[in-house]
Amino acid sequence: MKKTEWYLEYEILINRPGLLGEISSLLGMLSINIIMINGVKHARRGLLILTKDDVHIKRLKTILETMDTIQLIKLRKPKLRDRLAVRHGRYIQSDQDDRKVIRFVRDDLGILVDFMAELFKTNEHKLVGIRGMPRVGKTESVVAASVCANKRWVFVSSTLLKQTVRNQLVKGEYSPENTYIIDGIVSKHRANEKHWRLIREIMQLPAVKVIEHPDIFVQATEYTMEDFDYIIELRSHEEEEITYKDLELNQFPHDHGYM
Known part of the structure; x- marks a missing residue:
């Protein structure tokens, strides 16, 4: 099955040690690879991710929406501006x-x-x-x-x-x-x-x-x-x-x- 790129952006509501590790572990359990990650705005993180099965993206969205430490902002196929935001660290x-x-x-x-x-x-x-x-x-x-x-x-x-x-x-x-x-x-x-x-x-x-x-x-x-x-x-x-x-x-x- 062909791999598909997605853009994930979230805002940190409660900044505590290990938060990024938790999200990285969650992506790993869903067989989603991180291509690139960067801060794109104050308290916001943007990630380019890769998956073989879009069903995993639906599961990821459901889980992220239940977390009280972050707010899901975007989860979509990456646009040019999304790629540049991650690459350069700002919109x-x-x-x-x-x-x-x-x-x-x-x-x-x-x-x-x-x-x-x-x-x-x-x-x-x-x-x-x-x-x-x-x-x-x-x-x-x-x-x-x-x-x-x-x-x-x-x-x-x-x-x-x-x-x-x-x-x-x-x-x-x-x-x-x-x-x-x-x-x-x-x-x-x-x-x-x-x-x-x-x-x-x-x-x-x-x-x-x-x-x-x-x-x-x-x-x-x-x-x-x-x-x-x-x-x-x-x-x-x-x-x-x-x-x-x-x-x-x-x-x-x-x-x-x-x-």
């Missing part, structure tokens, strides 16, 4: 009103790169937007995640070294194993029809597309924010406000008609 933050918006600060670059690398590993259409002010690490994080995912990155428009606006790709650059990086501000202000035709071609590929400044990108295209699978926000610090007007004015001082 990534989501917008309460829009779960597709995920927030990071610059100190979180390690978990951000890990998160994006997991997204990039599949050879299928995925549209990811990333917001942030200049020099906060947006492009560098996308490139690092591509390396971790063993993907080649292709700049369609960018300001990393100089303003890049591509009107065509060479034959080897059309591949689902590539990560396509588009700067929404550069494309809006410097692109011609050939560039937009290329973007439409890329959008049809079963590949990952990362749009920097997605809010500006949708102003100049037929795409909407609903088309994005994830929106990543990267800030220097928690209180930083992400604004575009000054950013556009600084990069394109001779253009008019901003937000």
Whole structure:
């Protein structure tokens, strides 16, 4: 029988010596193996566990719900955020009103790169937007995640070294194993029809597309924010406000008609 991974999370109500040992012993008696364990929040523990029989998971749930020393929080097939929580020892933050918006600060670059690398590993259409002010690490994080995912990155428009606006790709650059990086501000202000035709071609590929400044990108295209699978926000610090007007004015001082 195929083994199945599960994510177990519990909160400690009465912290006493030997508690983790008791839970580990319980898992062992149910033939459930622990893959990884970590604290994911104050007084909370997260575990990735493995079992050959899901009936054991039902028994585990019943037993855990009777224990007065802990409160069962989650017992489910692991999501990407569950895996990252155990791996890094804390949750990534989501917008309460829009779960597709995920927030990071610059100190979180390690978990951000890990998160994006997991997204990039599949050879299928995925549209990811990333917001942030200049020099906060947006492009560098996308490139690092591509390396971790063993993907080649292709700049369609960018300001990393100089303003890049591509009107065509060479034959080897059309591949689902590539990560396509588009700067929404550069494309809006410097692109011609050939560039937009290329973007439409890329959008049809079963590949990952990362749009920097997605809010500006949708102003100049037929795409909407609903088309994005994830929106990543990267800030220097928690209180930083992400604004575009000054950013556009600084990069394109001779253009008019901003937000």
